[in-house]
Amino acid sequence: MVHKPTPVPNRLSFTTGLVARHCLSRSVNLIVQRSIALLYPPTCVLCGAPGEDDRDLCAGCRDDLPSLGACCPRCAQPFAPSRDTKMTLTASSLVDAAPQPLCSNCQRQTPPFERCLAAYRYEDPLPGLVAGIKFKSKLNLIRLLGELLADVVQTDAERRDKPLPQALVPVPLHLRRLRARGYNQALEIARILSRRTGVPLLPQCCRRTRATQAQSELDERHRHLNIRGAFEAIAPMPRHIALIDDVMTTGATVSELTRVMTAAGCQRVEIWALARTP
Numbered sequence: 001m002v003h004k005p006t007p008v009p010n011r012l013s014f015t016t017g018l019v020a021r022h023c024l025s026r027s028v029n030l031i032v033q034r035s036i037a038l039l040y041p042p043t044c045v046l047c048g049a050p051g052e053d054d055r056d057l058c059a060g061c062r063d064d065l066p067s068l069g070a071c072c073p074r075c076a077q078p079f080a081p082s083r084d085t086k087m088t089l090t091a092s093s094l095v096d097a098a099p100q101p102l103c104s105n106c107q108r109q110t111p112p113f114e115r116c117l118a119a120y121r122y123e124d125p126l127p128g129l130v131a132g133i134k135f136k137s138k139l140n141l142i143r144l145l146g147e148l149l150a151d152v153v154q155t156d157a158e159r160r161d162k163p164l165p166q167a168l169v170p171v172p173l174h175l176r177r178l179r180a181r182g183y184n185q186a187l188e189i190a191r192i193l194s195r196r197t198g199v200p201l202l203p204q205c206c207r208r209t210r211a212t213q214a215q216s217e218l219d220e221r222h223r224h225l226n227i228r229g230a231f232e233a234i235a236p237m238p239r240h241i242a243l244i245d246d247v248m249t250t251g252a253t254v255s256e257l258t259r260v261m262t263a264a265g266c267q268r269v270e271i272w273a274l275a276r277t278p
């Protein structure tokens, strides 16, 4: 019996096949997305009006979200006491404004990270939205907030004209909390940022070595003690990264993680957060 050699596909037809399959899957994705949009049209999560640009947020509610205003260039702590001051600057527009001084905290002790870029001030309705992504598995909110942060990152990158980080690292959850919640909201936000910016995601480079008490239950001094030694790097790090988190409060968590990343070879660490507490 004569065995015919298995035909080896020539490179061109192989590539053409891949491209055809890729185009087909994109077309199928597009059809699925449009069908979903027809069945479930985007609806504002805050007021129920039709959403704008395929997002679950209307233009009016988007304009009412609390912008950060003038803030510390290092830790993004807002300077003005509240949104009632009717500030019109957004976090990303600050790069064009006059240089701001460091806040008193950063003057007293400079944080180990290079800067924090936060999309919003952690004021209503942000606490409710963030609770929705953390505790209620509202995936449409993760998508919405991730896209809003991506808008700020994109505008900031265009205005600063400086290189983007080489990798995005979501703040890891402890395995026990990850199992209880089923997902890490920082990782889900980082996925959206990675897709929008083209910066690769590096989710497996570090982990939490121990479960910690929720930082929100502690004052500033105890937050630092609580988080000390809670992270471990498990892969070599690129020189320039952005840590992705939902809310930055005292910065204790991201400062500790920055120290671990720096010890693992990182030289520049930025923080990209959805919201910053005033």
Ligand SMILES: [Zn+2]
Pocket (backbone or CB within 6 Å): 044, 045, 046, 047, 048, 049, 057, 058, 059, 060, 061, 062
């Ligand atoms: Zn609305």
Ligand SMILES: [Zn+2]
Pocket (backbone or CB within 6 Å): 072, 073, 074, 075, 076, 077, 102, 103, 104, 105, 106, 107
């Ligand atoms: Zn500061």
